[in-house]
Amino acid sequence: MKDPLIVLDQVQKYYDDYHALRGISCEIGKGEFFSLLGPSGCGKTTLLRTIAGFEDVSSGRVLIGGRDMADVPANLRPTNMVFQSYAIFPHLDVAGNVGFGLRKRGDLSADQKKAKVIEALEMVGLAGYGKRPAHALSGGQRQRVALARALVLEPEVLLLDEPLSALDKKMREQMQTELRRLQRHVGITFILVTHDQEEALIMSDRIAVMFEGEIAQLAAPQTLYRRPASRKVAEFIGVMNFLSATSTVSGDTVALDIAGLGKVTLSAEQCPGGAPSGAAVAGLRPETLSVVIDDASATPSHSVTGKVVEVVYYGDMTYYEVALDGAQKPVTISMKNLPGRRVLEIGDTAKVAWDPSALVIFAA
Amino acid sequence: MKQGTGLRIYAVAYLIFLYLPVALLPIFAFNDGTVIAFPLQGFTTKWFVELLSIEALHGAVRNSLFVAITTAILSTIFGIFAARASSRYRFPLKGGILGLIMVPLVLPEIIVGVALLVMVVSLMGLSLSLWTVVLGHTLICTPFAVAILSASFNGLDRSLEEAAIDLGETAMGAFFKVTLPLVTPGIVSALLISFTISLDEFIIAFFLTGSEPTLPVYLWGQLRFPQRIPVVMALGTILVILSLVLLTVAEFFRRRGVRRTGAKDTGGFL
Numbered sequence A: 001m002k003d004p005l006i007v008l009d010q011v012q013k014y015y016d017d018y019h020a021l022r023g024i025s026c027e028i029g030k031g032e033f034f035s036l037l038g039p040s041g042c043g044k045t046t047l048l049r050t051i052a053g054f055e056d057v058s059s060g061r062v063l064i065g066g067r068d069m070a071d072v073p074a075n076l077r078p079t080n081m082v083f084q085s086y087a088i089f090p091h092l093d094v095a096g097n098v099g100f101g102l103r104k105r106g107d108l109s110a111d112q113k114k115a116k117v118i119e120a121l122e123m124v125g126l127a128g129y130g131k132r133p134a135h136a137l138s139g140g141q142r143q144r145v146a147l148a149r150a151l152v153l154e155p156e157v158l159l160l161d162e163p164l165s166a167l168d169k170k171m172r173e174q175m176q177t178e179l180r181r182l183q184r185h186v187g188i189t190f191i192l193v194t195h196d197q198e199e200a201l202i203m204s205d206r207i208a209v210m211f212e213g214e215i216a217q218l219a220a221p222q223t224l225y226r227r228p229a230s231r232k233v234a235e236f237i238g239v240m241n242f243l244s245a246t247s248t249v250s251g252d253t254v255a256l257d258i259a260g261l262g263k264v265t266l267s268a269e270q271c272p273g274g275a276p277s278g279a280a281v282a283g284l285r286p287e288t289l290s291v292v293i294d295d296a297s298a299t300p301s302h303s304v305t306g307k308v309v310e311v312v313y314y315g316d317m318t319y320y321e322v323a324l325d326g327a328q329k330p331v332t333i334s335m336k337n338l339p340g341r342r343v344l345e346i347g348d349t350a351k352v353a354w355d356p357s358a359l360v361i362f363a364a
Numbered sequence B: 001m002k003q004g005t006g007l008r009i010y011a012v013a014y015l016i017f018l019y020l021p022v023a024l025l026p027i028f029a030f031n032d033g034t035v036i037a038f039p040l041q042g043f044t045t046k047w048f049v050e051l052l053s054i055e056a057l058h059g060a061v062r063n064s065l066f067v068a069i070t071t072a073i074l075s076t077i078f079g080i081f082a083a084r085a086s087s088r089y090r091f092p093l094k095g096g097i098l099g100l101i102m103v104p105l106v107l108p109e110i111i112v113g114v115a116l117l118v119m120v121v122s123l124m125g126l127s128l129s130l131w132t133v134v135l136g137h138t139l140i141c142t143p144f145a146v147a148i149l150s151a152s153f154n155g156l157d158r159s160l161e162e163a164a165i166d167l168g169e170t171a172m173g174a175f176f177k178v179t180l181p182l183v184t185p186g187i188v189s190a191l192l193i194s195f196t197i198s199l200d201e202f203i204i205a206f207f208l209t210g211s212e213p214t215l216p217v218y219l220w221g222q223l224r225f226p227q228r229i230p231v232v233m234a235l236g237t238i239l240v241i242l243s244l245v246l247l248t249v250a251e252f253f254r255r256r257g258v259r260r261t262g263a264k265d266t267g268g269f270l
């Protein structure tokens, strides 16, 4: 990356004996929306707090704007944070909260500060709420106040620790798009911590998937979804069918014999974790498989037959579990419910079409 | 018979036993007679008027106020340190240290009094004064202050201070601008409780006063003179009312603090 804003270089963190961060290295660009995604306890918050300066690193370096942050305390770092609990000051009103960080700014007159607070509140959709006491705010409003309070200081980096987890589903979805729009508008680097894979996919430019203190994969959402580097990443992000296979590598191609699908030859690119030799696992997302329903005489380039063992109807979609001839486990297939398209029933025989380019191959 | 009648009778009997003696104070304080006995002799306020004319009593009141105010301030300051440390930090022997702070709560006061007397006079060679009383009272009031303030500090979201630091404050600034305003109700409550305890305390004060008695010590001295007893009753009435008012105000502040930090009320001393 050219001119990264943040550089993490072999960051390690121990809490007493517990190894919370195990050598995190990555670069985050200016104006990037970067997400840290991982299961509970994998060290996301710890990493974020390390960048904010609330935790010292045990070894390794954190650089922001080319400057080593080792001796820079949290209050002097060019970062601001939106806390998971929002940490709205209960004894101040909304304007007092948003203006808190401006109080020390000697270069601004009282009027300028007031104007900045009003502008920040407008930006988060809380215009006119300045006099509201903190305890009279809803969850979504608290979240916006926390956001305005951080953004009003125009930090180089905004750190967000699961800022949407306390909101209900509808509010969360609304804030996801709003947050993304806001980030594009202000052009500040956002680092978002989340354990919600959908949220990370929707909002981020790039996502670092973390497991147990390590980055398992760092990639753009589409790459992460289509070409997960390991089975673990694939399972964490979305749903994937796994079929056992045997693989023979020759040069840039991999010849596979997949249980239930048959023989196919792929390019080594479809093995993001490296081409395995011998026992392998072939992964397929449910939406890359389809049940041929309307036109039984259609002949897709790759198809197999199986038996429907489960049907789950979602309104817009139908999820089928189909036991393919020759596979040990049924595969999940998602189908759009187009007008006039029939929904199969349990016990029906199904013709399943698949696309070799959608396959991802992992070592077994 | 309705369920729980037995328990209700017990509760009423218990309350009567507890408060009847206190209720007798104002009755005899307004009784026109030097003998503390029924039947009552008629209504008078002369014992209260007489209070105004006793010079030694005024001195005792001044001494007690000095001791109680100083004790309240010292105990609360120590309480703030201990409560903040216990709510924020992990350190070796934390449980043991906090336990030791709380021990004077359950030690018999007479033991504390004698021990302090021996230490101050024999070992340190100091002479007794109001300051030695302050020392003893601070020892027994600090646990109360710690208990009240711990509730205030524990009720605070610890990310509040971090948020203030994140927004540019130093650790000190964050404490004064965020934490302190939020625990102020707890501080007021701790000040009032310590003040009340010190004002009423007799045993330790009895051991540690020099030539200047505190109010309870002075009162005890007056009990030797039967003709003084109605005046003591009048003074006792005033003290009881004052204590009740102070404790009520303290509880009001404690509850307000709990509400302000949005924490759950886990019960105070009242």
Ligand SMILES: Nc1ncnc2c1ncn2[C@@H]1O[C@H](COP(=O)(O)OP(=O)(O)OP(=O)(O)O)[C@@H](O)[C@H]1O
Pocket: A015, A018, A020, A038, A039, A040, A041, A042, A043, A044, A045, A046, A047, A195
């Ligand atoms: N102050 C601390 N002392 C000791 N261990 C800690 C401390 N803070 C975090 N940990 C441990 O470090 C690990 C990572 O914690 P962290 O809070 O970073 O997880 P997380 O990925 O943010 O999880 P979550 O999604 O649940 O918030 C956890 O196992 C946690 O128990």
Ligand SMILES: [Mg+2]
Pocket: A044, A045, A046, A161
């Ligand atoms: Mg976390």
